[in-house]
Amino acid sequence: MxxxxxxxxxxxxxxxxxxxxxxxxxxxxxxxxxxxxxxxxxxxxxxxxxxxxxxxxxxxxxxxxxxxxxxxxxxxxxxxxxxxxxxxxxxxxxxxxxxxxxxxxxxxxxxxxxxxxxxxxxxxxxxxxxxxxxxxxxxxxxxxxxxxxxxxxxxxxxxxxxxxxxxxxxxxxxxxxxxxxxxxxxxxxxxxxxxxxxxxxxxxxxxxxxxxxxxxxxxxxxxxHYKGVCHLYVDKEADLEMAVKLTVNSKAQRPGVCNALETLLVHKDIAARFLPVAADSLGAAGVELRGCDGARAIVNSMKVATEDDWYAEYLDLILAVKVVDSIDAAISHIAKYGSLHTESIVTRDYEAAQKFLKEVNSSSVIVNAATRMSDGYVYGLGAEIGISTTKIHSYGPMGVEDLTTTKFIVLGEGQIRE
Amino acid sequence: MxxxxxxxxxxxxxxxxxxxxxxxxxxxxxxxxxxxxxxxxxxxxxxxxxxxxxxxxxxxxxxxxxxxxxxxxxxxxxxxxxxxxxxxxxxxxxxxxxxxxxxxxxxxxxxxxxxxxxxxxxxxxxxxxxxxxxxxxxxxxxxxxxxxxxxxxxxxxxxxxxxxxxxxxxxxxxxxxxxxxxxxxxxxxxxxxxxxxxxxxxxxxxxxxxxxxxxxxxxxxxxxHYKGVCHLYVDKEADLEMAVKLTVNSKAQRPGVCNALETLLVHKDIAARFLPVAADSLGAAGVELRGCDGARAIVNSMKVATEDDWYAEYLDLILAVKVVDSIDAAISHIAKYGSLHTESIVTRDYEAAQKFLKEVNSSSVIVNAATRMSDGYVYGLGAEIGISTTKIHSYGPMGVEDLTTTKFIVLGEGQIRE
Missing domain, CATH: 3.40.605.10 (Aldehyde Dehydrogenase; Chain A, domain 1)
Incomplete structure (x- = not known):
């Protein structure tokens, strides 16, 4: 044969x-x-x-x-x-x-x-x-x-x-x-x-x-799904301590997987307070930072991020950092450079959370939790057969239910088409 | 350009x-x-x-x-x-x-x-x-x-x-x-x-x-979806009058569409009672019948059905007719020759209805209603953008909801991956 x-x-x-x-x-x-x-x-x-x-x-x-x-x-x-x-x-x-x-x-x-x-x-x-x-x-x-x-x-x-x-x-x-x-x-x-x-x-x-x-x-x-270029956006109303914890966990807990953080977006109004603390904790975890001009003006030790860094899935202890003017700028950055995998916002602001949930159309959109939480087991699907970043049939982590479809069933009593 | x-x-x-x-x-x-x-x-x-x-x-x-x-x-x-x-x-x-x-x-x-x-x-x-x-x-x-x-x-x-x-x-x-x-x-x-x-x-x-x-x-x-080779199975426990009405409506109400009936399957125990009456009504509606030997032994005027007839989507006033030994034989015939579009059973028997609903995996499986009822408007989807006979994403008539997907949203309070 x-x-x-x-x-x-x-x-x-x-x-x-x-x-x-x-x-x-x-x-x-x-x-x-x-x-x-x-x-x-x-x-x-x-x-x-x-x-x-x-x-x-x-x-x-x-x-x-x-x-x-x-x-x-x-x-x-x-x-x-x-x-x-x-x-x-x-x-x-x-x-x-x-x-x-x-x-x-x-x-x-x-x-x-x-x-x-x-x-x-x-x-x-x-x-x-x-x-x-x-x-x-x-x-x-x-x-x-x-x-x-x-x-x-x-x-x-x-x-x-x-x-x-x-x-x-x-x-x-x-x-x-x-x-x-x-x-x-x-x-x-x-x-x-x-x-x-x-x-x-x-x-x-x-x-x-x-x-x-x-x-x-x-x-x-x-x-x-091809890759996970996941973002964490630290909003101007973020809880600083939570933001640092989520950033480090998202990046460093297991950097080689698709739901690990690759680009950190920081609102300009919180950058001067947040970035130095975050840089210390990330540094302690062995993470190399590559920043935009705005970020490097605050943490001088960062390397320069180039256009390629915004597209990069490092799968390694490297993090791109960008300071943005607004939540809209963060959402636009994600729409342009993201991979539709997982994005997270850190905020205490109700409207910002709702806006992010509504306008970011990645397969997982998270408020106040690490990008690493995007996972079939963590979500309670029981097991994960795969993950989809194309929107047809399934989008996001796939469990047993995603291996099924539905058929229409009709229970009639002699109905006909008039 | x-x-x-x-x-x-x-x-x-x-x-x-x-x-x-x-x-x-x-x-x-x-x-x-x-x-x-x-x-x-x-x-x-x-x-x-x-x-x-x-x-x-x-x-x-x-x-x-x-x-x-x-x-x-x-x-x-x-x-x-x-x-x-x-x-x-x-x-x-x-x-x-x-x-x-x-x-x-x-x-x-x-x-x-x-x-x-x-x-x-x-x-x-x-x-x-x-x-x-x-x-x-x-x-x-x-x-x-x-x-x-x-x-x-x-x-x-x-x-x-x-x-x-x-x-x-x-x-x-x-x-x-x-x-x-x-x-x-x-x-x-x-x-x-x-x-x-x-x-x-x-x-x-x-x-x-x-x-x-x-x-x-x-x-x-x-x-x-490529085509609709829809079946109506008249079970041995069918209501005879309903079976005739559903057969004629499924075939003749609008023969040129994909949910029109193409093959009629009849349980052997009811064939001698059902087929002569059905043949009369179908004849009155201008339908040409092509039967298996068993069907032709009951209604001699039927033409001979060949293997090709079981696969045929006539989209016309022609109906293939087969007498089957059991509901299992009907389900196997559908699995072999069907197009996964719409199949209907006529029965008063609870177990037969349940078996048909469970074992036939076409996109619409109907009990006691015409195959012509398989339609987005009739089902109440509001409108129909199309119909799918492939199982990925959508299966059956597609409404507005089928033009959407779902993303995961997560509302956290600082959860990280341990």
């Missing part, structure tokens, strides 16, 4: 299994996820043997220590993954929920019922635990899933998918509800992205380069 | 205007739509002059009478369009609605607020009244819009857009909230479909060929 035929075959099997996944009783889905968690713990040694081969091959290829770390299925990672599956098992099941129902003048009742999307394709990079997480989230929402992991993790991914299939089978469920592409060849992704009749949604998880590759080549809808 | 530059220029202007559209007070949007309605009535003669030139050119090209009819802005069509604008003006404004809000253990409140999508591209064919309808729906939801109508209607579309812009201007609103592509060249569509950074959603309205062309060439998400 050619590569194209192999991909088509797997997609067809998964598509056929999706009908079965869609009507699985919630108790069965829950049982499968709990049993898979138990199996991950039980078969830990076997999993780690497969994983060790992946790690060895990766080391031979001279892959970075950070990537080796992400690739490794340590006892701790396996336990976290198993616990994560149990959490997902315990979520409310979204399928079948009637989210609204109303009655029409002719007596016909019309409602919207939550249903699975069908087949979801997840394209991801090195973490093998995503195989279990993403597969579980898709199943919980009644979907079938085609996984395509990174080549470095292929043995580990295959081992986890085998356990998944074993658990499905033991529960009398079609094994093709969860499939892994048999090859990590990039051409296999290209073939997969053409199968719009068989796959309903593609979610790429990984670096910007992978996501752009997927988006550029897909005939299937893609939910994606 | 090259065509590509012209399209880019219009898209950029529209994108810039979208920020203004997003925060327009609801009273202003309502006023604009009411004034536009008044203007359509007032300037009826001028509009009809422009329209007459389109009609004359179309006649010279030898275009069909049906298309000339769709193209013509009669007094009646103009009055309907104006009344439609007033209806849209009176809808609840979806923008700013907080659809849910909850509190996290750390005291942080998290909610989802409805916001506009941004810029919507509508690509449509000959009806010039779509220019007013679609523009109004987009504006109501706080979006800016780029319209691309058919070449036969270009003068009429331009005249309507000019009135729209005049009304916007009189209300101090950026005219670029509503734009029409200056040319109906197909290449202009191709350029438009590449502008994923400037346009958020594309809605093609027209024949399958246009929709496939758009879907195949777009880098922007497309909401679409």
């Amino acid at each position: 050619s590569l194209e035929e192999q991909v088509l075959r797997i997609a067809t099997l998964t598509h056929d299994a999706a009908r079965e996944a869609a009507i699985l009783p919630m108790s069965v889905k829950e049982k499968i996820l709990r049993e898979l968690a138990a199996k991950l713990r039980e078969k830990r040694r076997e999993l780690q043997q497969q994983n060790a081969e992946d790690v060895r091959a990766a080391k031979d290829k001279g892959i970075s220590a950070a990537m080796i770390d992400r690739l490794t299925l340590s006892d701790k990672v396996i336990e976290q993954t198993a616990a994560g599956l149990e959490e997902i098992a315990a979520f409310p099941d979204p399928v079948g929920e009637v989210v609204r129902m109303w009655t029409r003048p002719n007596g016909m009742r019309v409602g919207r019922m939550r249903i699975p999307l069908g087949v979801i394709g997840i394209i991801y990079e090195s973490r093998p635990n995503v195989t279990a997480d993403a597969g579980a989230l898709c199943l919980k929402a009644g979907n079938a899933v085609i996984l395509r992991g990174g080549s470095e993790a292929h043995r580990s991914n295959q081992a986890i998918v085998n356990l998944f299939k074993e658990t499905l089978k033991e529960n009398g469920v079609n094994e093709d509800v969860v499939n892994l592409l048999p090859t990590t060849d990039r051409d296999a992704i290209l073939h997969m992205l053409k199968l719009e009749e068989l796959i309903d949604l593609i979610i790429p998880r990984g670096g910007e380069e992978l996501i752009r590759f997927v988006a550029a080549n897909s005939r299937i809808p893609v939910i994606k | 090259s065509l590509e530059e012209q399209v880019l220029r219009i898209a950029t202007l529209t994108h810039d205007a979208a920020r203004e559209a997003a925060i327009l007070p609801m009273s202003v949007k309502e006023k604009i739509l009411r004034e536009l309605a008044a203007k359509l009535r007032e300037k009826r003669r001028e509009l009809q002059q422009q329209n007459a030139e389109d009609v004359r050119a179309a006649k010279d090209k030898g275009i069909s009478a049906a298309m000339i009819d769709r193209l013509t802005l009669s007094d009646k069509v103009i009055e309907q369009t104006a009344a439609g604008l007033e209806e849209i003006a009176a809808f609840p404004d979806p923008v700013g609605e907080v659809v849910r809000m909850w509190t996290r253990p750390n005291g942080m409140r998290v909610g989802r607020m409805r916001i506009p999508l941004g810029v919507i591209g509508i690509i449509y064919e000959s009806r010039p009244n779509v220019t007013a309808d679609a523009g109004a729906l987009c504006l109501k939801a706080g979006n800016a819009v780029i319209l691309r109508g058919g070449s036969e209607a270009h003068r009429s579309n331009q005249a309507i857009v000019n009135l729209f812009k005049e009304t916007l201007k009189e209300n101090g609103v950026n005219e670029d909230v509503v734009n029409l592509l200056p040319t109906t060249d197909r290449d202009a569509i191709l350029h438009m479909l590449k502008l994923e950074e400037l346009i958020d959603l594309i809605i093609p309205r027209g024949g399958e060929e246009l929709i496939r062309f758009v879907a195949a060439n777009s880098r922007i998400p497309v909401i679409k």
Whole structure:
């Protein structure tokens, strides 16, 4: 079989299994996820043997220590993954929920019922635990899933998918509800992205380069975010102490992630009081500052920010700082340079808070909390399958519910069109 | 300027205007739509002059009478369009609605607020009244819009857009909230479909060929439906009289539309009683029947249905008829041959109704009403901007709300990530 035929075959099997996944009783889905968690713990040694081969091959290829770390299925990672599956098992099941129902003048009742999307394709990079997480989230929402992991993790991914299939089978469920592409060849992704009749949604998880590759080549809808250039705006009515705390937490608590702060905007009326204190705390946290002229006039030690800095997603201990004349100027800056991810305002002023909430159309708009709070777990979505900064279907962190859609249901008594 | 530059220029202007559209007070949007309605009535003669030139050119090209009819802005069509604008003006404004809000253990409140999508591209064919309808729906939801109508209607579309812009201007609103592509060249569509950074959603309205062309060439998400192969399943516990009434209404009330019935499925236990009566009524309505062997054994006058008939969207007074052994067989037939548009069951049996509602995942699933009821107006969405048979973002008839998304809003008191 050619590569194209192999991909088509797997997609067809998964598509056929999706009908079965869609009507699985919630108790069965829950049982499968709990049993898979138990199996991950039980078969830990076997999993780690497969994983060790992946790690060895990766080391031979001279892959970075950070990537080796992400690739490794340590006892701790396996336990976290198993616990994560149990959490997902315990979520409310979204399928079948009637989210609204109303009655029409002719007596016909019309409602919207939550249903699975069908087949979801997840394209991801090195973490093998995503195989279990993403597969579980898709199943919980009644979907079938085609996984395509990174080549470095292929043995580990295959081992986890085998356990998944074993658990499905033991529960009398079609094994093709969860499939892994048999090859990590990039051409296999290209073939997969053409199968719009068989796959309903593609979610790429990984670096910007992978996501752009997927988006550029897909005939299937893609939910994606490229980067997070997040802003914190310190309003003239900000609580100074809170502003410093939120700035440092947003920037330094974990600088390498997409909801970390990249540009600090400060109202001119508070800049002289706020910036020196903030600069001290940021400095103590090891953060390098790059400021506009206004900011550097207050804190001389700042480096000069260039136009590129306003667009930059540093993912590092670097922060761009700009003094603005008004909240409108802050909102305009965000509209021009932002990435629609997460923006936060620090203020005690009611009108400023309302204006910021209304006029900033990023996927998360926050008043008086750190940008780092923008997260599926923190928001209480239970788990995060991804994050979307495009507005179609989902916008912001995506939970299980975002893997569903609603159909219209109509309960009639013989109504016809006049 | 090259065509590509012209399209880019219009898209950029529209994108810039979208920020203004997003925060327009609801009273202003309502006023604009009411004034536009008044203007359509007032300037009826001028509009009809422009329209007459389109009609004359179309006649010279030898275009069909049906298309000339769709193209013509009669007094009646103009009055309907104006009344439609007033209806849209009176809808609840979806923008700013907080659809849910909850509190996290750390005291942080998290909610989802409805916001506009941004810029919507509508690509449509000959009806010039779509220019007013679609523009109004987009504006109501706080979006800016780029319209691309058919070449036969270009003068009429331009005249309507000019009135729209005049009304916007009189209300101090950026005219670029509503734009029409200056040319109906197909290449202009191709350029438009590449502008994923400037346009958020594309809605093609027209024949399958246009929709496939758009879907195949777009880098922007497309909401679409290709066809409606709708089914009515007469269960063994159906009320016979209701079943006949719903069958005839679903098929014959307006056979040329996508929610008209195309295949009738009949449970074997009721077929001998139902089919002769149904065949009489359908015959009286001028419907040609094409049956499976089982159906033809009961009504010999039916033509033979071939495999192609089960896939057919006749859009005509023709109906495929199949006798099935069970509700499961009916559901499987729908899953195999259906188009995910609308399916209806006629039954008095509680379990059959529930099973059908649960297991059929078409965008509209109906119990005891005609397939023709699947419609935005009939469902009470107020108006219909389109219909989606792909599950991403929207599924089924789309109203104003489907032209919005939700962002997360967070109301904090200094919460940070631990």
